Amino acid sequence: MTELLIVFVVSDGVQLMDIAGPADVFAEANTVHGRPFYRSVIAATKKDIRSSCGFSLRADLLLGNIRNQCIDTLLVAGSPDASARTNDPVLTAWLQQEAPKTRRFGSVCGGIFPLAQTGLLDGRTIAAHWADVDCVRERFPAITVDADAIVRQDSALRTAAGVSSGLDLALSLVREDLGDRIARDVARQLVLFYKRPGGQLQYSRQKELSPAGRSALQSLQRQIMQQPSAEYSVETMAGMLALERRQLTRLFAQETGLSPARWVEQTRLALARNLLEDGGKPPKVVAAEAGFGSVRVLRRVFQRHLGVTPAEYRKRFGQLHAPLPALLNQDQAE
Secondary structure (H helix, E strand, C coil): CCCEEEEEECCCCCCHHHHHHHHHHHHHHHHHHCCCCEEEEEEECCCEEECCCCCEEECCEEHHHCCCCCEEEEEECCCCCHHHCCCCHHHHHHHHHHHHHCCEEEEEHHHHHHHHCCCCCCCCEECCCHHHHHHHHHHCCCCEECCCCCEEEECCEEEECCCCHHHHHHHHHHHHHHCHHHHHHHHHHHCCCCCCCCCHHHCCCCCCCCCCCCHHHHHHHHHHHHCCCCCCCHHHHHHHCCCCHHHHHHHHHHHHCCCHHHHHHHHHHHHHHHHHHHCCCCHHHHHHHHCCCCHHHHHHHHHHHHCCCHHHHHHHHCCCCCCHHHHHHHHHHC
């Protein structure tokens, strides 16, 4: 059987992990499969590419010279400043012509921007890095962004949210082509999550704690941030601003894009995340101080918004607060 050709399209400033991570997944799949199944190559508009970390790359193929290549999978790799880069008309034209010919095509992290520029993603749903979600929505309103997705499939389109999620994308392609057993063996060998717990919003740092809108609304928001455990029903908040309930709801929607109740919940969630990351307080105290009242409610909100429990979140993002000597003594005691 002919090897499946995987083409990584890169430009100056590319993040190495966007290509090296997925390429290693495909290479390991070849090893586990017992014979070559994938062949990965780098393609660009010029031979010499400078990566975001300063390493130099040499393209295997020039886009202008690709003729009669049977590309199975085409992936556009990103760069840290992809959203601010000017459009490359040569790259755009090439992608418009070649991507529809492939069995599947997509992007990793910032690669979504040059791919979206082609118009091929209009009417589709994609994954994008949490920090790029608003920019993608603003620049490409015809595209729907799944803000929490690590990897997203929409027909022949495959998109990965950011950097390390390229590994998740490649693993999903291996599973698609060679089945669960080989994909699981690849994940074990490379020490990867076979299925990453939760979505990418657990990694995000959105602006939940930033007051927004006119001064009266910001005053209310600051009070909620300072005293999150108080009662903040819509009626209570409307009374605090001497507004009717309908007026307050309209004001929040206009100034924040959220309902009053949703703004309060997201602010409490942000406070709880900070407490779990920065302190050693037990969940009961975190729930009370963040305004959730009970651990059950805290857990339910974390699961709904982040896809993980508070305990799982703390394990991943919490700090070690015991001094180093204490940790060493504990290790010796054990």
